[in-house]
Amino acid sequence: MLNPEENIELKNFTTFKIGGPARYFFRVRNLDEAREAFGFARLKRLPHFVLGGGSNLLASDEGFHGVIIKNELFGVSFTEAGDEEVEAVAGAGENWDAFVAESVRRGFYGLENLSGIPGTVGAAPIQNIGAYGAEVKDAIVSVEAIDSRTGALKAFTNADCRFAYRDSFFKTPEGKPFIVTAVRFRLKKSGVLNTEYKDLKNHFASAPKKNRALTLKTVRQAVLEIRRGKFPDLETCGTAGSFFKNPIISRQQFDDLKKQFPDLPGFPLDADSRGFQADSRGKNTPRVKVSLAWILDNVCELKGYQKGSMALFERQPIVAVNTGGASAEDAKRLAQEVAARVKEKTGIEVEWEVERL
Ligand SMILES: Cc1cc2nc3c(=O)[nH]c(=O)nc-3n(C[C@H](O)[C@H](O)[C@H](O)COP(=O)(O)OP(=O)(O)OC[C@H]3O[C@@H](n4cnc5c(N)ncnc54)[C@H](O)[C@@H]3O)c2cc1C
Structure with missing residues (x-):
């Protein structure tokens, strides 16, 4: 019989280091334990929430009056x-x-x-x-x-x-x-390495000649090194990575924005990434993914913006950071302010990438 832990502080299980107590908390290590935890939630008539590493999550300050199922299925x-x-x-x-x-x-x-x-x-x-x-x-x-x-x-x-x-x-x-x-x-077992992405391309182009060899290991090392510069250290502050998704807008809206902001980076989407959207007459229109980090930096001038204990990371403004002691409400306020600024400057409605609990 699996017994839950009780009143567990979620801030200790999220990389944002934010979140109040969870009423019940199960760690499940096999399928039967997972079923048992669901059964417990049903019996108590409480909602459940599946937790992994808590790295894409903003948990509320009130916590969760329900059953957290922490996934520990290994192998x-x-x-x-x-x-x-x-x-x-x-x-x-x-x-x-x-x-x-x-x-x-x-x-x-x-x-x-x-x-x-x-x-x-x-x-x-x-x-x-x-x-x-x-x-x-x-x-x-x-x-x-x-x-x-x-x-x-x-x-x-x-x-x-x-x-x-x-x-x-x-x-x-x-x-x-x-x-x-x-x-x-x-x-x-063998393959073509994909280093077309701008940061990766630049990394290898600017590396000393002896370090330019493209292998699985050097690509992994390059990605890890680039990421170290783009994300704050999880040991010293809280973050859930990119707070917002990069917006996906119509080709028409993109072309209009390009007139105002000629350097705005945009990536046309394939049809299989839901890159087409039926318009009001049911016609499919192509869509473009735009860089929100670029907009936050160059249009909204928000890079490094700080509000209380929450900030936009100075090296990557799409990343929101809890610099110490921020609450979920602080994070939401910052997000609302950023979203309003983006809307005002570009007409784009941004969407959270981070999940809420
Ligand atoms: C510094 C940093 C950098 C990041 N960089 C990237 C990046 O480059 N690209 C990217 O895509 N993401 C990135 N993220 C976001 C995050 O790492 C990913 O979304 C990751 O997959 C979340 O995993 P998790 O186990 O922590 O999920 P959690 O945060 O625990 O959960 C996220 C959501 O998934 C659900 N979930 C988790 N596990 C399960 C499961 N087993 N079954 C059903 N639902 C489940 C949860 O209920 C929740 O809704 C970054 C985050 C941080 C903190």
């Missing part, structure tokens, strides 16, 4: 899948970056650009984590998850997951009842 395996590929299966509670490091150490291609992202394997498909020109969807074969309503285990194919930019089926109302228990990846 990683690598199996040959023909001459060219390997199938890797990782338990949802595994640390994401440790899994990436192990894949790189074994010489398998596919995850290296996603090095250094905090959190768990199980959360990776939820928002289809991405960085440096890569998205996890491109390596995922399937996702296993338990339906919290029935306890049944279900496998979702890559297509079932409906991946898009920082989005998936698991963020929809139908997907929310599922807790990811394991993720199955297809990695390559």
Whole structure:
């Protein structure tokens, strides 16, 4: 019989270092324990929330009057899948970056650009984590998850997951009842390294000649080094990484903004990343992802902006930082102010990337 811990401070389980007490808190290490925790929540008629590494979360100051299910489902395996590929299966509670490091150490291609992202394997498909020109969807074969309503285990194919930019089926109302228990990846034994992303390209171009060799290991090292400059140190302050998503706007709006801000970076989206949107006449219109960090810096002049104990990181303004002792209300106030400024200057409505609890 699994017993919950009680009144656990969520600020100790989120990288923002923010959040009041959770009424009940279970650490689940296998599928039966997960089912037991769901059963407990049902019995108490309380909501549940699945917690990974707490690195994409703003938990409220009041805490959570419900049942936290902390995912500690571990285990990683690598199996040959023909001459060219390997199938890797990782338990949802595994640390994401440790899994990436192990894949790189074994010489398998596919995850290296996603090095250094905090959190768990199980959360990776939820928002289809991405960085440096890569998205996890491109390596995922399937996702296993338990339906919290029935306890049944279900496998979702890559297509079932409906991946898009920082989005998936698991963020929809139908997907929310599922807790990811394991993720199955297809990695390559040899491959083409993707260093087209501007920061990576510049990194290798400016490295001393002897350090320019492109290998799995050097790409991982480069990503880790670039990230060290872009994100604050989690040991010394609180953050959940990018607070907002990069906005996706219509081509028309992008062209209009370009007239005002000729240097605004924009990335046209493919149709499979929901890059097309039906307009009022049902016609599909192309869409463009724009850099919010650029807008915050160059249009809103908010880089390094500080409000009480909350600030926008001086080296990457899309990253909100708790400089010490900030509350969830402080974070929300900063976010509202930033969103209002972006709206006023560009007409763009920004969306939170960070999940709220
Ligand atoms: C410094 C820093 C840098 C970051 N850089 C990036 C980046 O480059 N790219 C990027 O995409 N993200 C980035 N992030 C955000 C974050 O690391 C990712 O979103 C990560 O996948 C969150 O994992 P987690 O385990 O901490 O999830 P949590 O924060 O614990 O949870 C996030 C959401 O996922 C849900 N969830 C978690 N686990 C499961 C599960 N097993 N089943 C069902 N739902 C689940 C939770 O309920 C919650 O809604 C960064 C964060 C930080 C702090």
